Amino acid sequence: MNSTKLAGILFVLSPFLFQSTLLAENFRARIVKVQGQVYVMNSEGEKRKPEKMQFLVNSDETVVTSKNSKAVLQFDDGAMSVLDQKSSLRVEQSGWLSQLGGKIYYVFRKVIGKQKPKKVRTKFATIGIRGTTFIVDADDNNQQVALQEGKLNIESPGDDYEIHKPADVADDFAAFKQQARQRQQALDDEFSNYKKDIGKEFVEYKKSFDLEANKVVSFNGSRVNETDLNKDWTSSFDGFADFSKDYIDAYKELDDFTDGNH
Structure with a gap:
């Protein structure tokens, strides 16, 4: 990658990078794009709209999108996410992310050196991540994980999964x-x-399992059904990527540049 291209990438990411340098101990993420009604809620339930410096999100705070609304977040540890409408994502003190509801698109950089794998927690699974692009749908009637790139480790919060x-x-x-x-x-x-x-399916019982690229798992209690990524899911990935195009493109190019120098 030449210096001009790298400069362009850093220009897109510079507001986040600059703020992370100044306030690294005070916040975990920055909301870089908003559509519709989006707010941040603290641990006391107090809400604020993301504006000016309040685009920053601290630990123990939750980002919430209303109907017909979306938000793009950049995290201080190299992750990015796009919240669809009626979604909520909490930043935990542990560094984990807790998806409390809705549909969210995640992009995580490759884990380098001794960095610990990142995790996203839901009611139905704890998801261990290493350099992946995936979507989690955590609505009450629709609990699914779709993986486009990389690999995920999915662990049950309770009894063993019944994996089909x-x-x-x-x-x-x-x-x-x-x-x-x-x-x-x-x-x-x-x-x-x-x-x-x-029968025409394979069944096994496990506390955790790995999900490979281009696969989808659906959860119904302890039962897990695995299928291939279909056109509807591909369309969902494309829609999230289009909404966050400038940030996602710059982010992935910076990841490729970093990876090429290690």
Whole structure:
């Protein structure tokens, strides 16, 4: 990356970087873009609108978006998020983020050196993050995590998850053939019955699991269903990225530049 391009990136991020230098001990995030009605609520329940220096968000404060409203946040530890309408995100003292409701898009930089992995907490999961782009939908009737890039570790806040995935038929068939060497003549019919017996999905019970890129998990109590990222989710990622385009582009280019120098 040449110096002109880097200068352009830093120009976009400079208000946040400058404030973080002056007030690093007093705030955790900065609201850099607002659409509609957005407010910040402190631990006593007192609300304020983000304006002038009050665009800064401290630990133990919650950013809330109203109907038809959105907000873009930059965090002091390298994360960015975009809150959709009717969403709320609290910044914890621990450095974690707690998504209290709504739909939020996250972009986290790659973890470098001895930095600890970041976490996002919801009612249904604690999400461990390493250099990822993902969406969490935490409405009462819709609890999902969609991962576009990177990897997530998802841990249950209670009992083990009952994880349902599409079965890998090719692997099942290879295993069945090995078990049925003496029945080659009736292999096709036997395998057809075998598939009916095991069903068309794989089920396992775990306290935590890894989610790979281009996958979506839906939560219904302890039951988790994993599917592929579809067109609707791709459209959601594109919509969030478009709303925060200048900041996301500069952020990712700075991440690439940093990564290329380590």
